Amino acid sequence: MSSTQFTDFARYKEQRAALISSNLNRSLRPDHSVTVSAAEAKADKFVRELRAAISIWGTEHEGVPIPFPGMQFLTGRSIISTTKLFNFLIPKGGLLHAHLEATVNAEYVLKIALEQPALHVRSTAPHSALNLSKILPQFSPFPRKMFTDSDTALTDTFYSPDTWVSLKKARASFDPALGGPAGFDKWVIAAMVISPAEGQSIGPAINLFEEKFTDTFTVSNGLPRFTPVWKQYIYEFLRASVEDGVSYVETRINFYSKYMFGEDGQEKVPHHDWLKIFDETLGEFKAELKSQEREDEFIGARIIYSTLRLIDLEELEWYREDCITLKQELPHLIADSTSFRCFDLVGPENMLKPLIYYAEDLLRFRERQKEVGVDIPFILHAGETLGDGTEADVNLYDAILLGTLRFGHGFSLVKHPKLMKTCREKGILNEVCPISNEILRLTSSMPMHPLPILINNGLPVTLCSDDPAVFRNMGLTFDFYQISLRVLSRSEVTGLIALRELARDSLKHSTLEPSEKQRAISAWRKRWKKSVESIVDFTK
């Protein structure tokens, strides 16, 4: 197609329209040639106008001196929450990728932890204003008879490192010069989340940053691994998800620790009981919703059994058997849509073992499942990397060969033209975690995210929050907002209808049985319609 073929501009415009409609309108996209109601078209237009205005980004905000739409999530978060767009609650469908132990906000966890006299805290050195951000708290429950009566404050200069102090007392006795109880809260919470400054610093080596990320898990894990906290933690996760417009969750639980602490302060509660508590809590939550006639807002929760990619093959054998046993012992969890339907090995792919290391044993795991008559397919983390042909990137190939139902992340998939075709044909969905990708430095701001490449190539994707307790992107509204912000302010081709397809696809690609899936989608559709109407009402 050389310019010389155009004898007049009319011909050019004709060819241009044809070229653009065959390319730019992108027949592979999920929102191509789909039905759009008059109300949806109106709402879409309004939301686009709202985004184009972005007036909120042009003015100063407290603590955010120079805001701009593409700014880092952690820095812009407080502004986002005040925008009109943020406050249109659209139903998100399912949350398919969230690590349970990083799903509840740190303030809430600390609050419920403080109600537990069994919980103690220690630190590796006495505190001072200078080292406050460098010393991490460690938490543990104790049996009644081991409760310490020590009145030593963590901030006393004669505090002997690693001495356990009652959590409540440690808070009350925190040096007023360091903020007293509020200073204690600040210190604990800072250790469990990534701060805007930490998120924004682009200087430090990636490894230093990964250390901080790992630290947040080490610190926060100490609290929910205690059955009374665990129960409230799960309830709050479900409550907050539904509150945010999520109607179904598939959450990864990390079963790496073999036991958690029971009410008696003993570290003896096995995985079987973790799941029973999950099941009971889910039951109570659903009953509560039903009593409020809100049962359509929530279909249920399923569990993806996970352990860490740092285990060796002998350890994997233990987890494989554990997973099968749990599946056999708790068949009722299946009927109730609570099941570890799937299996995953998690952790930072760039640092831990590649899937090929586990591949032979994972195949054996599938054989063993057949022998005992259970079916626990894989949903594997793969391609959460900037690499190209590195082990973490090649995980994509092993995940496919191992029959993964979806990719956890799949971030590097865009570098593999042929594999993208395979995934499109097989319908393998990418669990895309936009805010996680930004904070963990896979993409430094939303407009740089490869999501449009996946969408324009017709690959199924859904938005996920990954570790919202660490990233402060509770629910899915923040991730939807970040994508809307990017998509609506930078893209002419993507709007509300694309978000609709992403939300619907989260249910379509869930592990729900066909009939449940149908129910989930039709309940979601009703809520979507209402949400569109409320946007249209707003424009009147």
Place this chain on the structure above:
Amino acid sequence: MSSTQFTDFARYKEQRAALISSNLNRSLRPDHSVTVSAAEAKADKFVRELRAAISIWGTEHEGVPIPFPGMQFLTGRSIISTTKLFNFLIPKGGLLHAHLEATVNAEYVLKIALEQPALHVRSTAPHSALNLSKILPQFSPFPRKMFTDSDTALTDTFYSPDTWVSLKKARASFDPALGGPAGFDKWVIAAMVISPAEGQSIGPAINLFEEKFTDTFTVSNGLPRFTPVWKQYIYEFLRASVEDGVSYVETRINFYSKYMFGEDGQEKVPHHDWLKIFDETLGEFKAELKSQEREDEFIGARIIYSTLRLIDLEELEWYREDCITLKQELPHLIADSTSFRCFDLVGPENMLKPLIYYAEDLLRFRERQKEVGVDIPFILHAGETLGDGTEADVNLYDAILLGTLRFGHGFSLVKHPKLMKTCREKGILNEVCPISNEILRLTSSMPMHPLPILINNGLPVTLCSDDPAVFRNMGLTFDFYQISLRVLSRSEVTGLIALRELARDSLKHSTLEPSEKQRAISAWRKRWKKSVESIVDFTK
């Protein structure tokens, strides 16, 4: 392909090898199934090891407190220059995308400018330590009779804003409290380049940043637009390019200003004379190389006629005719490989007019060329944007319809699966400017650059420096280094052989005539071989 089909691991490994070789080894890549000599294989291995070591990034450097391989170019630049990898000079082939008025380093420009008594400087306010970075210098030559004898310093409190002072005097009289002459140099140079701090600040709105980028052009343009400086400027550009291993250049000259200043200080030198000076200087430079028996190091230079995308259609008509007239008036430039072979409209695409605005008139331009018997095809800037379906992104479609030979940038092409196929089939090359993309915030660090997507999709690409005077990436070594750094430290599939293909493609996709192209490629090939040998020698 479900995991259930694997009855044993041998079968899995077989399938895996097949899947990976058909996907990951990527038959579309330029370095797929190419001949690799034993020396090249050895050099490739050595360079990969060198990169894997990255020990230089683990230690502190003066002024760079926490270095890491993926850090911003401007901050890491001083470290890069000290690395072994940087110092292996590989022949780069052609430089296909560089705006002439931003190709010579600021220190050199200021040095040659100071030798010209006709040059004067002014500023909009008297200087102080507080406003130094906010006040921009403005330069202009004057006719002899208008030279000012004023002894006022720019830094005098009674300096009357906008008063012209002789450049040399202004430097000599710069307030010692502000650094004296060295302070003057620092001030002028800071206004012509983007500093590491400016490059690293991720807070300011993109618009503020674009203002700084535009300012550097406004300031630095004042100096080479004076024929004595222009001549030395061109010579230095050619000299530094060859010094850096570049053997051919196609440079865009911005003809937006209709005249430059002559030795007499009058702004009356037309485009015709700009080109004549270019031609004479090129001839002198080639003669100099010849006298040193180095003529194989440099094939020649061609010019892409450019003006800015802020003109209206009436103005475009003037430039179209100007371009044709120049082509007719200076036919000898063609024989000597110096010709404005092509035409482009340049400037920040997100801010200026889209190609569709000019399309009809650009077609008419091609018709007119036919009538008068000249051929000036287009090489158009397109897709230098993070947008998706925005005007700047849609420029890709118009560029293709207008018959562009290459894309200036083509950064957003990766979002267009079908268009990528068209470009692969047509052999449309992307002039990729890695460091420019990083500094102008299209990609915030090298590992996030979409280059591997282009390469893995088999699209021809070449590396370019864009505005090296502003970005401080003179020559092509920095851009090759940044890509090597990224490619070699993050990619298992891309190494020295891919760089070889990128360098060769720069000549293959140049506008050289077939016979010249052949000569250029075979001269390059000889130098490449030598360069590989010198790397192998180093390993001994």
